[in-house]
Amino acid sequence: MTNEELLACAKELGTPTYVFDTQTFGARLDAVREIWGPKVDLCYSIKANPFLAPTARAHGYALEVCSPGELAICERDGVDPARIVYSGVCKQAADVREALRYGAGTFTAESLGQLTLVDAEAAAAGVRVPTLLRLNGGSQFGMSREDLIYAVDHRDELAGCELVGIHYFVGTQRAKLKWQQRELAMLADLIDELERDHDWRAQRLEYGPGLAVPLFEGQDFSDTLAPARDIAPELAAIAERVELQVEMGRFLATECGYYLARIVDEKDNEGTSYAFIDGGMNHVTYFGQMMGMKEPRIRNLSHDERVRAGEAADEARDWALCGSLCTTADVLVRKAPFEDLRVGDLLAFENIGAYSVTEGIYLFLSRTMPTVALRDGRGVRVVRESMETWPNNCC
Template identity: 55%
Template sequence: MTDAALQSIAAAYGTPTFVFDADALQARVRAIEEIFGPDIALCYSIKANPFLLHAMSSVTARLEVCSPGELSICEQLHAADARVIYSGVNKTPVDIVRAAADGVGSYTAESLLQVRYLQEAALAAGKRIPVLLRLNAGSQFGMSKTDLFHALAHRAETPDLEFIGIHYFVGTQRKKLANQQKELAMLRELYDEIEQTFGLRLSELEYGPGLPVPYFNGDDFTDTLAPAKTLAPALQEAARWAHLTVEMGRFYTAECGYYLTTAMDCKDHDGQHYCIVDGGMNHLNYLGQIMGMKRPHLRHFAAQAGETLDWTLCGSLCTTNDVLVRSMPLDGLAPGDLLVFENAGAYSVTEGLGLFLSRDLPWVVLWQDGAPRLVRGITPTYPLNTPNL
């Protein structure tokens, strides 16, 4: 976004404010779609940023929901339909019945217990439920190969479930793309083994590659689509033996977000320059940041020129942990100056310590069709921290 657009939003709404550029987001998704080709469907994991659900629903084929609350967001935005893949651990029978009533398109099964819950819900709803069996990748998510094969071997006991494929996701910010290539080869062998063992050819694969994005000075920003370009041939090969859906969140959304905050107080102590801003770590969170030691991309709009000093940028929370950047050289920083943190589009808006110290949640503004739209006002959190006595 342009400097002028960001400054105009700060002037109109104040700070702290998250701004999400939906125009840039949709352009990026279309670029990814072109890189991958027409045989690969895109899925948006809305946990990355639920405020972008509406913008993403028009440019991706599917939406991944991982909690009852996320399903409620889809319901509010009229997106709880066949595009939704209901994923996540701890799906209760009540959750599944509700999703079935909404017309959710497919479900992941994280365990044999979830397979049973899905069968019971399908029977109660009087419909067949499409199911992706999630294969464990070394964490608490998904089921072992042994359990997955047990579900397939006993599918006569789940006649109302249609096992359509496998869901596989290891994690995020995975820079060694050779690992993803090996996983896709492993999955092809697994599909072949399932066909030979059970006479069942699974038709779909839901795969989360966890492609990395740059955040900090020293990261490579020259082509942030490069990981998609590198992995595309392996994904295209996988699309030849299964209907492939690539599930991502961070890789779509990180670039489109900005966090606007204002310098409130500036002071020196033994040669150390501190700036207190009106936001803080209760709002802003970068994966990989450690006590502010890394420098994210930052724009500083100074009211007047001045000496370049090395600043420690701190939030408004009463804790020594609230350091956004430990060392940032800035020219003429003074109270009232606007600071804009870039690449804040993924997770930060919901992952921060929002309730800590009962500070307000920030404004949220969407930039779409070249204009701002307020989608959430400043939201007090103290009512949530006040006991009902």
């Protein structure tokens, strides 16, 4: 979005406000699909930003949901349940029953215990649900290779689950292609082993590559789709052997989001210039920011407006940009150059389309939650008004 468009949003909607450009998001969804071709099915992980789920579905993406709340969002949005992958740990019996009632198309099993739970509930409901076995990748998620093989060997004992494939996701912002190459080779070998030694052919592979997207100044923003192109040959190869669905969130959603805030105070302390915004770390989270040591892309919309009006600007100097929370942790940028920064200036934080809108510590200090707006070809519309949090913090 242009500075003029963002400035108009800030003036009309107030601050702090998130603006998510669904046209930018949709264009990226389409670009990834074009790069990988029709043999690779695509899935959007809505935990990255649930407000973008309807756009993802409109562009033909399946949706990965990881909680009962996310499932409720999908039902409210009218999502076709057949295109839902119900993932996540700690599913309870009531959660599984609700997902079965809704008709979730695929379940994942994070453990043998979770597989037993889904199987029992599906059998009680008189249905047989497609189920993916999640393979552990070195964290608390997924089951061990031994448990996965055990489940395959005892698949005939399952009355409610039809084992259809494998789910594998390790983590996010993984910039070295060799990691994904090794994983896909390992998964191909596992698929062969299960067919050869256990007489079970995996029909599907649900794979999360965790591709990296740039977030901070000094990183390469010249071609943010390059990781998708780089991994395309490996995905094409395994898609010839198994039905492949690739799930992503951050890589798809990051670039479409902006966070609008206002400078409300400034001061100098012992040689450091501090500026404070009417938001903070409760609204702004960048993966790997390291307590403000890395500098995200931030536009001073008011400075740009003054330049267009022909006003003279002060020289650039370094500022520490802080939030409104009463904690020394609320430093968004420890050192960033700004020209002509003034109280009242409107700022736009870029590349905030993923996670910040839901990941922040919103109840801390009972601060107001930001407005959320979507921008499409018809204009900008508010989808969530700003909300006071204090009623949730008192008796």
